[in-house]
Amino acid sequence: MIEFKAISKKWPDGTAALSDVNVTIPKGQFCVILGPSGAGKSTLLRAVNGLMQPTNGEVVIDGVTLTSATARTLRQRVAMIHQHFNLTLRMSVAANVLAGLLPVVSTGRAILGWFTPEHRAKACALLERVGLTPKHVQRRAGELSGGQQQRVGVARAFMLDPEVVLADEPVASLDPKISREILSLIRDAARERNATVLCSLHQVDLAREFGDRIVGMRDGRIVFDGTPEEFTDERVEALYHGAQWEDHPATEVEAELDALQPQLVAA
Numbered sequence: 001m002i003e004f005k006a007i008s009k010k011w012p013d014g015t016a017a018l019s020d021v022n023v024t025i026p027k028g029q030f031c032v033i034l035g036p037s038g039a040g041k042s043t044l045l046r047a048v049n050g051l052m053q054p055t056n057g058e059v060v061i062d063g064v065t066l067t068s069a070t071a072r073t074l075r076q077r078v079a080m081i082h083q084h085f086n087l088t089l090r091m092s093v094a095a096n097v098l099a100g101l102l103p104v105v106s107t108g109r110a111i112l113g114w115f116t117p118e119h120r121a122k123a124c125a126l127l128e129r130v131g132l133t134p135k136h137v138q139r140r141a142g143e144l145s146g147g148q149q150q151r152v153g154v155a156r157a158f159m160l161d162p163e164v165v166l167a168d169e170p171v172a173s174l175d176p177k178i179s180r181e182i183l184s185l186i187r188d189a190a191r192e193r194n195a196t197v198l199c200s201l202h203q204v205d206l207a208r209e210f211g212d213r214i215v216g217m218r219d220g221r222i223v224f225d226g227t228p229e230e231f232t233d234e235r236v237e238a239l240y241h242g243a244q245w246e247d248h249p250a251t252e253v254e255a256e257l258d259a260l261q262p263q264l265v266a267a
């Protein structure tokens with residue numbers, strides 16, 4: 001369960017990215033965050049793994065309030081899937097999936113590739129689960145197509161059996177067929193573990209298809225919260241009226257924040 005309690009975020013330049021956001025996502029729910037560019041979707045997701053410090057309010061994950069003291073342990077239970085996949089392209093597919101263990105394995109061990117046979121078996125099982133074959137495992141991540149790279153991103157996210165999965169526009173750069181496959185993988189893998197998913201999207205049809213619930217944001221506020229059935233065409237129009245439909249590509253600052261996610265340092 002994720003509880004956002006009176007979360008506000010004001011950037012130093014005065015931009016109010018989030019204004020008094022109160023929302024509770026129950027355990028096991030696939031919650032889609034929709035909204036035009038600049039609505040605050042990425043900022044909200046980053047509040048959950050501590051990549052963004054809210055100006056006010058608190059985030060509570062399964063009863064534990066996120067603070068500097070709890071951030072480390074909580075991060076072991078929260079996984080993130082990125083818009084631009086965030087793989088280390090010159091490293092192997094296997095190494096990228098094993099990087100999902102970095103919150104619990106020391107960086108020194110990771111650089112030396114000291115993973116246990118159990119870890120390796122789990123990485124292989126997850127790669128198979130996301131539809132990659134043994135021939136992909138030792139290839140460099142950079143040789144894979146975008147869809148395949150995101151499969152690796154999904155496998156990495158599930159290495160620690162997370163309780164919460166954050167997915168920030170995970171299919172923004174993929175075609176509709178691949179997008180559905182990736183979202184199905186995320187949804188099914190999360191269901192098997194009863195993990196809570198918070199997934200931002202900008203495609204209304206995908207939100208309706210995959211969301212147990214849709215939260216619509218605009219200008220840092222929640223302006224819709226309901227089921228896909230309740231998210232009628234009129235509601236869609238109200239959410240996006242006069243706004244930019246497409247989400248903007250990740251800014252440089254966003255890319256830097258993403259890079260703070262645990263990553264294997266190239267040996």
Ligand SMILES: Nc1ncnc2c1ncn2[C@@H]1O[C@H](COP(=O)(O)OP(=O)(O)O)[C@@H](O)[C@H]1O
Nearest residue numbers: 011015017036037038039040041042043044253
């Ligand atoms: N690091 C930052 N510094 C200043 N403003 C930011 C920063 N990150 C995001 N913003 C601003 O906060 C608002 C919300 O951004 P964001 O959460 O990225 O929206 P979305 O993901 O819905 O497109 C936007 O106005 C954006 O320009």
Ligand SMILES: [Mg+2]
Nearest residue numbers: 041042043247
């Ligand atoms: Mg965003």
